[in-house]
Amino acid sequence: MAQASYPTREPVDFVVIGSGAAGGIMAKELSTAGFSVVVLEQGPYLHPGDFTHDEWAVTQNEELVWGSRKGHPQTFRRYEHEKAEIVQGAPLGYAHNVGGSTVHFSGNLWRLHPIDFMEASVRGTIAGTNFADWPITYEELEPYYTKVDWEIGVSGLAGPWDPPRSRDYPLPPMPVKSAGVLMERAAKAMGYTAFPAPVAILSKAFNGRPACIHCGFCNGFGCEVAAKSSTAVTMIPQALLTGNCELRTGCTVSRINTDDAGRANEVVYWLEDGTEQAQLAKAVVLCANGAETPRLLFLSESAKFPDGLANSSGMVGKNLMFNGSTSAAGLFPEEINGHKSIATTRVIQDFYSIDPKHGFYGGGGIDSRSLSRGLPMAAAMRGGVFSGATWGSDFKRGLAREFTHTASFNGHTTSLPLSTNNVTLDPDVKDKWGRPALRTTFMNHPDDIATMKFFTDRSMEMLDAVGAIQKVGSYAETGQTGGVHLLGTCRMGNDPATSVVDKYNRSHDVPNLFMVDGGSLVTSGRGQPTMTIMALAFRAADHIIQAAGRNDI
Amino acid sequence: MNDIQITRRLFLQKTADAARTSLFVLSLPTIMTSSAFASEAMQMASTTLSVLNADEALEFTAIAARIIPTDETPGATEAGVIYFIDHVLGTSRTEALAPMREGLSALQAQAQSTYGIATFSSLQPEQQDALLTAIEDTAFFGTMRYMTIAGMFSLPEYGGNRNHAGWDLIGFDHAHVWSPPFGFYDAEYMAKGE
Numbered sequence: 096m097a098q099a100s101y102p103t104r105e106p107v108d109f110v111v112i113g114s115g116a117a118g119g120i121m122a123k124e125l126s127t128a129g130f131s132v133v134v135l136e137q138g139p140y141l142h143p144g145d146f147t148h149d150e151w152a153v154t155q156n157e158e159l160v161w162g163s164r165k166g167h168p169q170t171f172r173r174y175e176h177e178k179a180e181i182v183q184g185a186p187l188g189y190a191h192n193v194g195g196s197t198v199h200f201s202g203n204l205w206r207l208h209p210i211d212f213m214e215a216s217v218r219g220t221i222a223g224t225n226f227a228d229w230p231i232t233y234e235e236l237e238p239y240y241t242k243v244d245w246e247i248g249v250s251g252l253a254g255p256w257d258p259p260r261s262r263d264y265p266l267p268p269m270p271v272k273s274a275g276v277l278m279e280r281a282a283k284a285m286g287y288t289a290f291p292a293p294v295a296i297l298s299k300a301f302n303g304r305p306a307c308i309h310c311g312f313c314n315g316f317g318c319e320v321a322a323k324s325s326t327a328v329t330m331i332p333q334a335l336l337t338g339n340c341e342l343r344t345g346c347t348v349s350r351i352n353t354d355d356a357g358r359a360n361e362v363v364y365w366l367e368d369g370t371e372q373a374q375l376a377k378a379v380v381l382c383a384n385g386a387e388t389p390r391l392l393f394l395s396e397s398a399k400f401p402d403g404l405a406n407s408s409g410m411v412g413k414n415l416m417f418n419g420s421t422s423a424a425g426l427f428p429e430e431i432n433g434h435k436s437i438a439t440t441r442v443i444q445d446f447y448s449i450d451p452k453h454g455f456y457g458g459g460g461i462d463s464r465s466l467s468r469g470l471p472m473a474a475a476m477r478g479g480v481f482s483g484a485t486w487g488s489d490f491k492r493g494l495a496r497e498f499t500h501t502a503s504f505n506g507h508t509t510s511l512p513l514s515t516n517n518v519t520l521d522p523d524v525k526d527k528w529g530r531p532a533l534r535t536t537f538m539n540h541p542d543d544i545a546t547m548k549f550f551t552d553r554s555m556e557m558l559d560a561v562g563a564i565q566k567v568g569s570y571a572e573t574g575q576t577g578g579v580h581l582l583g584t585c586r587m588g589n590d591p592a593t594s595v596v597d598k599y600n601r602s603h604d605v606p607n608l609f610m611v612d613g614g615s616l617v618t619s620g621r622g623q624p625t626m627t628i629m630a631l632a633f634r635a636a637d638h639i640i641q642a643a644g645r646n647d648i
Numbered sequence: 649m650n651d652i653q654i655t656r657r658l659f660l661q662k663t664a665d666a667a668r669t670s671l672f673v674l675s676l677p678t679i680m681t682s683s684a685f686a687s688e689a690m691q692m693a694s695t696t697l698s699v700l701n702a703d704e705a706l707e708f709t710a711i712a713a714r715i716i717p718t719d720e721t722p723g724a725t726e727a728g729v730i731y732f733i734d735h736v737l738g739t740s741r742t743e744a745l746a747p748m749r750e751g752l753s754a755l756q757a758q759a760q761s762t763y764g765i766a767t768f769s770s771l772q773p774e775q776q777d778a779l780l781t782a783i784e785d786t787a788f789f790g791t792m793r794y795m796t797i798a799g800m801f802s803l804p805e806y807g808g809n810r811n812h813a814g815w816d817l818i819g820f821d822h823a824h825v826w827s828p829p830f831g832f833y834d835a836e837y838m839a840k841g842e
Contacts, residue, residue, distance in 0.1 A: 148822065151802040156740055164740075273831030276842070309826040319824070429832030434820055436830055471820045472801040476794070486715040486793055487777070489725070491817070498818035499831075 099131065099341045105469060106375035108643075109129040110362045110383065111382060112348050112391070113189075116625050117611040118382030118633040119326025123333045124636035125380075126340035130643070134340060135364055136217040136622045137347040138191035140327070142200065146317035150472045153316055159190040159199050164640075166527030170534045171576060175515060179534045181524060186577030187386040192317075193344060194327025195384065200279040201438035202294040202323055205460065205623040206240045208258045208447060208629075209233035218448075221456055224540060225414050225512040229617045231590045232610075237261060239630035239637075247324040247629070248301040251293030251403040256444060265297045268440075269307065273431040274463035275440035275503035281557035282502075292462055295324035296429030296624070302450035304328060309436035314468045345529060346372070349374030350397040351379055351404060351608070359608045365528060378607040378648050380639075382632070385415070385613040386533055386631065388526050389518045392585075394530060405585075405610070407601040410595050412518040414586055415537060416456055417578025419459065419508035419547040421570040423554035424466060424501050425563030426481050431502045433465020439505075447621060449549055456633020457546025459508030459621045460553055466501035474498050483566045504557055506570070507622020511540040512583050539574045547571065580624050585614035599636035599642075607648050611635050640646055695731065699738040699745060703767075705730050707752055710769035712796040714776050722813040724796050732799030732808030744791055751788025755779060 102108050108130035111121050118134065126132045131379040138161075141557045152158045164184040170179035173240040179234075190196045210217060212229040220226055241262045243249065250266040268291030271279070282289035299306050300490045309324040334340040345367040351374075352361040359379040364372055381388050386624070389412035395404035403411050432564040446459040467474035476493055478485040480501065482493030516538065520531035545569035556565045588594025591603035600615055611632050613624055620627060642648050690780065697705055712733070714726035724730075737745045752768075760766040763775055771779070781787045799808030809815065815822055829835035836842075 147803075148824070149803050151798055155798060216809070270828040270830075271834050271837060273829075273833035276833040276837040279837075281841070308824065309828070309830070310824045311826065384791060393696060415698060427833075431833065432819075432831040435826040436828070472819055475797045475801055475814075486780075488717050488719050491716055491719070491721075494818050498820060564734070610688075 097338065098335045098612050099339050101131060101133055101341050101371050101374075103372055103374045106360070106377050107133050107388070108376075109133075109378050109380055110374050111136060113195065113382035113387070113613070114193045114326065114331060114342065114386065115382065115384060116326060117190075117630045118196050118380070118519075119194060119197070119243070119330035119334070120629055121380050121382055121536060121611060121636055122340050122342075122630035124331035124633065125497035126334045126337040127504075128640045129429055130339060130459060132334070133376070134334070134342045135344065135346040135348055135362065135374070136193050136344045138193065138344065139315055140342065140344050142194040143317075143319050143321045143328070145226070146319045146590050148310070148316070148567070150470055152180040154470065155368055157184075159192060160185055160188050161191045163541060167525065168524055168532050170521045170532055170536070172522050172536050173538045173574065175536055179521060179536070181532075182577070187581055188577065188579040189384050189386065189581065192297045192327070193331055193342065194325040197295070197325035198317045198323075198327055199315050200364040200625060202296040203462070203623040204243070204251075204293045204295045204626040205442070205621065206258050206293075207233065207236075207620045207627050210448060211620050212236075216492065217449070218456070221511060221542070223513070225514060225586075225593075226456075226619055227512075227588070227593075230587055231259060234632050236627070236634060237464045239633040240626065242368065243488065243626060243629045243634045246633070247295055247326070247329045248297050248304070249293055249295050249324065252291040254290055256288055256290040259326045264293065265299060268292075269294060269296060269298045269437055270435060271440045272436055272463065274465060275432060276603060277427065277561045278441040278443065278461075278463035278504060278557065281561040284441050284560040289443050292439045292442045294437060294439075297322045297324065304331070307437065311436060311469055313436075314438040317619045329483045334615045337523050342520040348391060349384070349394065349528070349530065351381070351391065353399065353404070353605065357399055357605060359605055362384055375430070378609070378639075380609045380611060382610075385584045386518050388610055388614050389584045390460045390520065390530075390533055396479065400604070404422060404607055405604045408592055408595055409606050410593065412584050412587055413514045413516070414512035414583035415512035415518055415535070416512055416536075416580070416582040416616070417575050418510055418580045418582070418619050418622045418624070419506065419539070419543050419550070419570070420462070420622070421506035421508070421547045421551040421554065421568070422570040423505070423551055423558055423566060424480050424496060424503045424563040425558035425561075427500050427502060427563060430499050431465070432499055433501065433503075433642070434471070434498070438468065439464050444621070446550070446553060449546065453545075453549065454510065455542040455545040457509045457542055459506055459546065459550055460551060461506050461557070464503040464505045466497060466503060471498065480567050504554035506547065506554060508543070508546045508550055510543050510582070510619040512586070512618065513540060518584050534565050535577065537575065540570070544570075544572065580602065580613060580619075580622075582616045582619055585610045585612075586617050587615045588617065599638040600631060609635060609639060680840075697731075697734045700730075700734045702751070704752065705734065707756070707767065708748075710776065711755075711780065711792050714773065714780055715793055715796040716800055721817055724800055726810065727800050727808050727813035728810040729775055729796050729799035729808045732802060732806050733795045735807045736795065736798070740755070741795075748788065748791060751786070751791075754788070755783065758782070779781050
């Protein structure tokens, strides 16, 4: 069936803004339920044949992740009293294309654990932070985690390491890489449990898509055989096949308008040539990610919503969390060849919650990785990890050895939600459309940094346990300066005074506006948020469809 | 070169269109054909300069040769890094062309005042290293290092990484398909049934 086509001046049932992890799922679920849906995506619809191993284009020329070079500058500062400066690249990193960052992500699909949803009750609140329980439990979300597994295709191995699951993985785990073997051996030596990483990458053919061919250009790149289960090759094609969904690419939304009753009724956007369009809508689902969603809410301010749309709580843009990340690189006597196959194949979660006796809050997991994602240019740019040389013969000889002989044990950790860490509109810098640039204000809570140190130390011990010849650990000792997990900026909660959306992702303030993306997360989880973003999307879609059925939108 | 690049683009476009029309995507043989076609285009990398003149190219080549020297293995010179640098200064990094020329002039002035020779490429390697070490923290050197490394390890179609000199140096095999085992330890793991 042909893709739907709707006139802009007649209201469609839903406009979905963004087509990534959440937007792709919303489009598919709502259109499958029979609603008319228009999806607005600012980037292009890239297909497997469009993806390359071109490291220069993808990692240096912002082909997928737009920044200053593409007319989308971002600014950064540590504290609110400082003036933010333009930062090369993008402190808030995400792919601009159909499928969003599920196109270029590593595919790590960890579920949260039951503790993540009720940690403030179990562990106690943390002074000076907005650390809180979620308004939902793991049990409420579990059916939707399982739905993600089966709808998009996840490879993994069920076991005691998993939080409770109602159904097995649809696909067996991916083959272990050398770094994963070393992690498994280290874990055994230290009494930890290493298990196969659950990934949104196909270990076998599934739903008309082929298995992974282990090409190695995975994390940061689009998959050239569609074995990575991005929403661009799973949800979006299904949405289009319903005949109810129209996907409009190259459409950058400028604002959401509301009617006299304060209901969202129109989405205004630019075509690539700058022409302005406006689509009428009965309801709007905003899935633009934890950076763009708050920006759009701020840009949609009006007399009725002077602090930005849906922001009576003042929480829009606040509580930005990136997840901590750490790296411990070890040089080994034999070949690791991290440049082949996927990003990671083994995980340990023995420190999911660090014992409070250490005196700080935190937790996370460690997975087996490659040197600089297994990318030749990135590895060389970084400089000799073990030689310390950055140019000259020593640099060159160091590279020759370390590229193929390095395994990295990387930590993925908690971030605490703080009001002072946020996304706002830059008062001076504008993007190519003349919109205020995204401004990030961010300094980690001391416990985030203590957690990163803890995980670096554990990873270094593991490298020793498995015979690394040399090792180098690193983490953001002075605080992170950006991230690709854009979390917390439209947090979910029962109390309209302290949260932006309710437990079904509906705006507390605007009844026919839904925000579904990483911004919804109340706490950061342990480092891999996409699975939870996707599960929340399936759950929100279920409830939106039910609410529409009883005329309650 | 232009003809081949256009043909390749059309080819990729066609395969993309094929994928677009159905839920089925590129099969393995299509990918193999596509990458073989791409390799063919890569062999046609340019050997002429577009924005740098011969003197500048000689100087930049000499600097790149100290960043990734030629020793027991090929270095930036053999990899044709200069053609990459020339290409990007004329395309995606045009804003760097003027500062790079200024930086080169400053380096040459330093060569003149220190060694009495105004061409960097005429100096002895030790003299070159001494001058570069002194400017290690400058934007000029940072950009030279950046472009040299990028040229060494990028796809050969950009002009550098000739004969895969960069990739061979670090043991990177460029292929689109691998199957396990990928390295020594997973091979051992499979053999032992760990």
